[in-house]
Amino acid sequence: MEFSLIDRIRELTAQARDDVHLGIGDDAALLGVPAGQELVVAIDTLVDGVHFPHGTAAADIGWKSLAVNLSDLAAMGATPAWALLALTLPNADVAFIEGLAAGFAQLAQPYRLALVGGDTTRGALTLSVAVHGFVPPGQALLRAGAQIGDAICVTGTLGDAAAGLKLVQEAAGADARATYLIERLNRPTPRVAAGLALRGNANACIDISDGLLADMGHICAASRVGAEIDASLLPRSSALLDLFGEQASRDLALSGGDDYELCFTVPAKHVATVQADLARLGCGATKIGRIVEGSGVEVHGADGQRLAFEHRGWDHFGT
Amino acid sequence: MEFSLIDRIRELTAQARDDVHLGIGDDAALLGVPAGQELVVAIDTLVDGVHFPHGTAAADIGWKSLAVNLSDLAAMGATPAWALLALTLPNADVAFIEGLAAGFAQLAQPYRLALVGGDTTRGALTLSVAVHGFVPPGQALLRAGAQIGDAICVTGTLGDAAAGLKLVQEAAGADARATYLIERLNRPTPRVAAGLALRGNANACIDISDGLLADMGHICAASRVGAEIDASLLPRSSALLDLFGEQASRDLALSGGDDYELCFTVPAKHVATVQADLARLGCGATKIGRIVEGSGVEVHGADGQRLAFEHRGWDHFGT
Numbered sequence: 264m265e266f267s268l269i270d271r272i273r274e275l276t277a278q279a280r281d282d283v284h285l286g287i288g289d290d291a292a293l294l295g296v297p298a299g300q301e302l303v304v305a306i307d308t309l310v311d312g313v314h315f316p317h318g319t320a321a322a323d324i325g326w327k328s329l330a331v332n333l334s335d336l337a338a339m340g341a342t343p344a345w346a347l348l349a350l351t352l353p354n355a356d357v358a359f360i361e362g363l364a365a366g367f368a369q370l371a372q373p374y375r376l377a378l379v380g381g382d383t384t385r386g387a388l389t390l391s392v393a394v395h396g397f398v399p400p401g402q403a404l405l406r407a408g409a410q411i412g413d414a415i416c417v418t419g420t421l422g423d424a425a426a427g428l429k430l431v432q433e434a435a436g437a438d439a440r441a442t443y444l445i446e447r448l449n450r451p452t453p454r455v456a457a458g459l460a461l462r463g464n465a466n467a468c469i470d471i472s473d474g475l476l477a478d479m480g481h482i483c484a485a486s487r488v489g490a491e492i493d494a495s496l497l498p499r500s501s502a503l504l505d506l507f508g509e510q511a512s513r514d515l516a517l518s519g520g521d522d523y524e525l526c527f528t529v530p531a532k533h534v535a536t537v538q539a540d541l542a543r544l545g546c547g548a549t550k551i552g553r554i555v556e557g558s559g560v561e562v563h564g565a566d567g568q569r570l571a572f573e574h575r576g577w578d579h580f581g582t
Numbered sequence: 583m584e585f586s587l588i589d590r591i592r593e594l595t596a597q598a599r600d601d602v603h604l605g606i607g608d609d610a611a612l613l614g615v616p617a618g619q620e621l622v623v624a625i626d627t628l629v630d631g632v633h634f635p636h637g638t639a640a641a642d643i644g645w646k647s648l649a650v651n652l653s654d655l656a657a658m659g660a661t662p663a664w665a666l667l668a669l670t671l672p673n674a675d676v677a678f679i680e681g682l683a684a685g686f687a688q689l690a691q692p693y694r695l696a697l698v699g700g701d702t703t704r705g706a707l708t709l710s711v712a713v714h715g716f717v718p719p720g721q722a723l724l725r726a727g728a729q730i731g732d733a734i735c736v737t738g739t740l741g742d743a744a745a746g747l748k749l750v751q752e753a754a755g756a757d758a759r760a761t762y763l764i765e766r767l768n769r770p771t772p773r774v775a776a777g778l779a780l781r782g783n784a785n786a787c788i789d790i791s792d793g794l795l796a797d798m799g800h801i802c803a804a805s806r807v808g809a810e811i812d813a814s815l816l817p818r819s820s821a822l823l824d825l826f827g828e829q830a831s832r833d834l835a836l837s838g839g840d841d842y843e844l845c846f847t848v849p850a851k852h853v854a855t856v857q858a859d860l861a862r863l864g865c866g867a868t869k870i871g872r873i874v875e876g877s878g879v880e881v882h883g884a885d886g887q888r889l890a891f892e893h894r895g896w897d898h899f900g901t
Contacts, residue, residue, distance in 0.1 A: 290658055295621070310704065393666050394610075
């Protein structure tokens with residue numbers, strides 16, 4: 264059964280790439296990394312009921328399992344190439360597998376990302392995806408590298424996915440705004456093109472998976488700097504503001520995970536150029552603060568008062 | 583918590599490698615594939631109670647999660663380099679994590695294999711490991727390639743791990759023979775050096791994870807040939823023969839999974855040379871049959887009679 268499942272997934276995710284010398288079907292894949300490129304690799308796991316609500320559609324799970332990994336490549340400024348899928352599921356439900364593969368393939372296709380290996384096992388629904396991409400040596404975007412005085416920017420809007428999760432949990436009625444927010448939860452858009460555009464411009468970059476405060480904190484720790492964020496500048500969707508209001512939407516934008524936008528720092532004088540570049544890519548970028556001496560992330564309100572937060576982000580072990 | 587768990591695992595598995603440009607700690611790792619080498623990648627998952635008995639020691643689980651993946655590299659004739667670990671566990675049990683990392687590191691160390699990425703999530707105990715290795719272009723061992731008249735050989739002994747599983751399930755007393763068989767289940771030895779030695783010699787190769795009949799069947803299907811196996815030639819340990827007797831040990835050697843020995847085919851005239859090479863590596867190799875025209879695997883007893891088997895190997899979905 265393992266072989267037919269993976270074969271079916273392979274059929275649904277087929278991509279012709281010259282650098283795949285041997286794909287799914289042997290003990291391992293054989294791949295060619297282009298001369299003069301660094302290999303960029305990451306792995307991320309989605310667990311049913313932890314990283315997506317129990318009952319999420321198979322196609323959404325397939326999409327998201329790849330999206331969260333492509334987001335890691337985006338945060339490094341890498342070009343996606345290949346993925347491996349380790350799929351654990353309670354039973355060999357062919358319709359579920361086909362839906363999952365279709366969602367995965369839908370996101371993979373525009374990147375010509377090839378699924379080159381997989382494993383299916385029986386157990387609680389869990390997906391681990393490992394992704395591989397390329398970057399010219401020395402050009403990867405890192406968490407370390409933020410400079411005092413840099414502007415802090417984010418792509419897209421924040422807080423939508425966390426709001427979508429609340430709406431799913433509350434089984435809220437599906438008006439257009441709720442549908443939009445739930446789509447942001449289930450079908451996150453990895454900012455791959457933005458990451459490529461930021462190469463050579465951003466001094467530091469991370470993707471927002473655990474929430475802005477937590478992930479900005481990782482940039483601060485890696486760069487040995489502090490960050491000041493102006494809460495009044497946080498980009499929020501009209502759906503989020505409409506349904507949750509000013510304060511709750513602000514808190515979701517600061518602490519909600521799962522948005523998979525990029526948070527990056529650039530020299531202040533380059534902000535306008537970078538914003539123009541990312542606007543052309545359709546995701547835009549908003550300046551939300553600046554890098555300062557010190558450590559940790561401070562958030563200020565419109566009145567300049569410092570805000571305090573207890574819940575600083577998503578933690579998989581809740582401690 | 584996620585970051586400290588992975589940091590602790592990183593500390594326990596640290597390996598200095600020039601080709602790791604950036605390891606654990608950013609959104610992805612940055613790696614350099616040596617010029618002129620193909621990249622070999624595989625992913626395999628272990629689920630608690632499916633791929634190891636519930637209650638298996640953490641260090642054994644850590645070892646085995648890497649071993650089953652190194653075995654895939656061995657079957658390709660690849661040199662191990664890097665791994666990614668996706669670890670799902672019910673709670674942040676530090677002693678368990680440290681045991682797991684210690685077992686992983688114990689196997690990784692002699693190969694100088696570096697753990698370059700990881701993810702920890704909450705859920706049912708599941709480990710997915712992705713491994714990366716190198717092989718000179720065109721020299722990888724494949725399942726396809728077996729030729730009519732080739733000798734079929736296996737490394738080591740077969741059936742031990744499946745016997746070990748029976749002993750664990752029956753909570754049998756731990757005499758030295760039982761201990762040996764359970765060790766074969768919990769601490770399989772990936773035949774990495776044997777795989778390297780088989781490059782240029784073997785026409786086809788696979789690792790025996792699902793059982794000899796099932797895995798030999800994969801070679802037959804990929805090579806479009808048949809196989810005849812002489813059951814009287816199956817290499818079995820004295821512990822297995824002592825505790826299980828002739829017939830049960832034969833069936834375990836044919837159908838039991840989890841041995842992670844290599845099954846390969848070589849031109850008949852090269853058998854003696856290959857056996858001498860592998861004997862020097864400490865695992866030995868036994869000729870158990872030959873490649874014939876046709877399809878599928880036939881097994882004959884010492885009297886030449888064809889044997890029939892209902893259970894042809896391990897299937898994760900039991901169908």
